[in-house]
Amino acid sequence: MSVATPFLLKDIWYFALPGNDLKPGKTKAKVLLGEPVLLGRTKTKDGGAGDVFAIRDICPHRGVPLSEGSFDGQEVHCPYHGWRFAPSGQCTHIPSLVEGQDFDITRIRTRRYPVREQNGLVWIWMGKDEPDQEPPGMPELPADLRPSLTEVMLFPCSIDHAVIGLIDPGHVPFIHRSWYWRNGPIRLKEKAKEFGPSPYGFTMKRHKPATTLLYRILGGAPETEISFRLPGVRVEHVRVGRHSVWNFTAVTPIDEIRTEVSNLLFWTIPWLKLLVPVAKPLMGHFLGQDRDILT
Ligand code: FES
Ligand SMILES: [Fe+2]
CATH class of the missing domain: 3.90.380.10 (Naphthalene 1,2-dioxygenase Alpha Subunit; Chain A, domain 1)
Known part of the structure; x- marks a missing residue:
């Protein structure tokens, strides 16, 4: 069936994926609401599971998918010219910049999407503004219960x-x-x-x-x-x-x-x-x- 809806609601939380799909230091590319999104989970210093994040899967330099690059557990590396991005979407490093070059990399970022993880459910907010509510979650579940x-x-x-x-x-x-x-x-x-x-x-x-x-x-x-x-x-x-x-x-x-x-x-x-x-x-x-x- 291919009857298109005129638009997709954006200002709500959507279930993105099971948290278990994101192992520490790994990423997963998805299209959500027509937008390419790179989801990932940072790795703590001792190799444990860090926080889930989501950024637009498009490098702001020349537009290649960041998911084609690599993730070191802390930063995403673009495959084309090696620009690096923090889970906040902020550009943190441009390898081709030489010393003394006056360039403010804090002006460069790819979009970051707010995410939440509750009971092994990862939620994403793709609205234009910051969320004005929390995801529905399952408040009646014991906090440590995960899907079986x-x-x-x-x-x-x-x-x-x-x-x-x-x-x-x-x-x-x-x-x-x-x-x-x-x-x-x-x-x-x-x-x-x-x-x-x-x-x-x-x-x-x-x-x-x-x-x-x-x-x-x-x-x-x-x-x-x-x-x-x-x-x-x-x-x-x-x-x-x-x-x-x-x-x-x-x-x-x-x-x-x-x-x-x-x-x-x-x-x-x-x-x-x-x-x-x-x-x-x-x-x-x-x-x-x-x-x-x-x-
Ligand atoms: S396209 Fe990503 S660093 Fe150039
Ligand atoms: Fe059914």
Whole structure:
């Protein structure tokens, strides 16, 4: 599907990538909202993980992608003439300058994008001005909890089409047919859900979910609450006794006609990690069903 949206909202936080994708001293180039962005994580003196940063992936000298150069854990080196840039986007070194040459390199910088990292989620702000709010995050999560399962998939459509899959219950019995979710003849049941307002969106109030293999594995009597934060973050919180599972989904525009859909699962149930080798391909298959209908 290739119906273009007239514009992309910029003055909001977007989910950029899982923090785990950025190892200390490494960078990752991405196109986000049609702009080339170089994301990276600095390395501390003892080799540990530093802060995440994001700068425009274009050298202000002759416009080559900085991602084609190198990163030493502190500075990005342009591949063309070796100019160096700090994570703030500030130019720090021009190798061809000779002593005595009166040139103020502090006037040179590439754009820096504000970023935040919370619970292993990296958020980016691509608005013209500095952010006037903090990213939505998942404040109910324990501070040290990180995702146990991650799937990131490119959808060939605008964010407007990708986001519908997050709030459209009518497609579920038709698209998500599989042995691990729903099988057999399509059965439609009338259901009523209660909604209430929540920051920048709305929340489907806590209810007992339909019986699926996933919920059967969790055992007990799971209850789920699903919150939507516009334009594209969905968090499902499943509570089973004293334990919780959070299913975080975010849609991020690559450009007007391509959208990245990211699904990350968090949980406080230690034994669930045993299921990761099986659950990971299933999660990819499930998300692929949403993507394939749009292809
Ligand atoms: S193009 Fe980057 S240093 Fe010249
Ligand atoms: Fe779906």
